[in-house]
Amino acid sequence: MQSVTVLGSTGSIGISTLDVLSRHPDRYSVYALTANTSADELFAQVMAFSPRYAVLREAGLAAEFAERLRVAGSNTEVLSGEAGLCEVAAAADITMAAIVGAAGLLPTLAAVEAGKKVLLANKESLVMAGQLFIDAVAKSGATLLPIDSEHNAIFQCLPLAAEGGIKAQGVQRILLTGSGGPFRATPLDELATVTPDQACAHPNWAMGRKISVDSATMMNKGLELIEACWLFQTDPATIEIIIHPQSVIHSMVEYVDGSVLAQLGNPDMRTPIAHALAWPQRIHSGVSSLDIISQARLDFEAPDEERFPCLRLARDAAIRGGTAPAVLNAANEIAVAAFLDGELAFVDIAQVIADVMAQTNIGEPQSLLDVQTADSAARALAVDLISAKIRA
Numbered sequence: 022m023q024s025v026t027v028l029g030s031t032g033s034i035g036i037s038t039l040d041v042l043s044r045h046p047d048r049y050s051v052y053a054l055t056a057n058t059s060a061d062e063l064f065a066q067v068m069a070f071s072p073r074y075a076v077l078r079e080a081g082l083a084a085e086f087a088e089r090l091r092v093a094g095s096n097t098e099v100l101s102g103e104a105g106l107c108e109v110a111a112a113a114d115i116t117m118a119a120i121v122g123a124a125g126l127l128p129t130l131a132a133v134e135a136g137k138k139v140l141l142a143n144k145e146s147l148v149m150a151g152q153l154f155i156d157a158v159a160k161s162g163a164t165l166l167p168i169d170s171e172h173n174a175i176f177q178c179l180p181l182a183a184e185g186g187i188k189a190q191g192v193q194r195i196l197l198t199g200s201g202g203p204f205r206a207t208p209l210d211e212l213a214t215v216t217p218d219q220a221c222a223h224p225n226w227a228m229g230r231k232i233s234v235d236s237a238t239m240m241n242k243g244l245e246l247i248e249a250c251w252l253f254q255t256d257p258a259t260i261e262i263i264i265h266p267q268s269v270i271h272s273m274v275e276y277v278d279g280s281v282l283a284q285l286g287n288p289d290m291r292t293p294i295a296h297a298l299a300w301p302q303r304i305h306s307g308v309s310s311l312d313i314i315s316q317a318r319l320d321f322e323a324p325d326e327e328r329f330p331c332l333r334l335a336r337d338a339a340i341r342g343g344t345a346p347a348v349l350n351a352a353n354e355i356a357v358a359a360f361l362d363g364e365l366a367f368v369d370i371a372q373v374i375a376d377v378m379a380q381t382n383i384g385e386p387q388s389l390l391d392v393q394t395a396d397s398a399a400r401a402l403a404v405d406l407i408s409a410k411i412r413a
């Protein structure tokens with residue numbers, strides 16, 4: 022029996038994780054569930070799974086929540102704040118890191134530093150902290166398993182022994198696939214007026230709103246490029262981004278002998294979640310069997326960088342290294358939030374990120390504090406640039 026903390030349990034990945042866990046009560050017990058402000062959703066989850074702890078980020082909400090649980094006869098203890106998140110992240114056998122954005126950095130690192138099995142959905146934390154994150158994994162001996170469907174697919178297509186790096190194992194190229202999102206074929210001149218709801222209507226995946234917008238700009242694929250460089254210890258030149266609108270192939274690995282291995286399946290995050298939970302074993306996920314006959318065809322195309330300027334921005338940040346990915350990520354989080362709030366046009370997301378990147382000095386972070394400083398400065402600059410756009 023292994024205990025599991027689900028950070029961000031009320032989100033899209035969190036809900037899928039609880040769905041998989043509920044199919045295997047003999048293997049896993051829920052240790053802690055956490056949310057930002059969604060107290061009603063968290064309450065229902067606590068009543069269903071009876072975790073030892075529940076965490077709400079804000080102390081006032083948490084106190085109210087504890088009282089509500091007491092009245093309902095629950096024994097779950099309530100914690101709050103970053104400290105509460107870090108405490109439960111470090112204490113279970115397995116931690117699912119599924120908080121969205123930079124807010125997930127410290128809790129995810131707490132699980133890593135405690136040497137736990139860490140299921141990484143929160144790609145932003147690895148993008149931001151890169152080398153420091155990977156060093157922390159090496160130091161603690163944590164087991165880091167990718168939940169992002171592409172990285173989980175790549176992981177499944179790589180040889181088990183990673184000695185000497187993937188090049189030494191005969192890997193020549195990683196083909197990172199992405200659907201191209203809802204605007205893959207939208208006329209370019211219509212992109213200026215697309216709405217948040219249109220951007221969040223992903224053709225294949227149901228996800229949280231931030232990652233849905235990232236998919237529409239393809240910044241998600243850019244962040245995934247950086248994520249893949251760290252996870253698989255390779256350089257951006259080894260990774261090719263390919264548009265595959267059906268999302269049936271979740272990525273591919275090419276070897277020097279010309280073999281290309283792919284992982285296929287229905288686009289349902291319960292597959293990578295179940296894979297990582299049980300790894301190296303296999304368990305049922307609840308995902309239906311792939312009907313390859315009715316699927317009938319798989320299409321591929323090269324991404325268009327005029328349509329998706331975020332791809333170039335992210336590749337540049339990956340090549341520059343240092344604090345560049347943290348700056349890129351911070352500017353993106355602010356720009357996406359402004360777009361979702363109706364304050365910024367869709368096409369200006371990339372412009373704001375490009376301007377922040379151009380106006381920021383990139384350094385080599387020596388500590389987490391350096392990463393957080395770069396993150397804060399990039400956020401402040403992005404806010405200023407957006408305010409100036411609103412006034413103009």
Ligand code: NAD
Pocket residue numbers: 028029030031032033034035055056057058059078118119120121122124142143144145168169170226227228229230231232290
């Ligand atoms: P979501 O918005 O649906 O859920 C986010 C969760 O994080 C919620 O439980 C929310 O309460 C919590 N949260 C948000 N802000 C917080 C804060 N400041 N402090 C503490 N908790 C906070 O997001 P999602 O789609 O589930 O994505 C979660 C992560 O997984 C993201 O990093 C995303 O990139 C990654 N991911 C998601 C998918 C997917 O299919 N949804 C696929 C691949 C990777």
Ligand code: MG
Pocket residue numbers: 169170171245
């Ligand atoms: Mg992905």
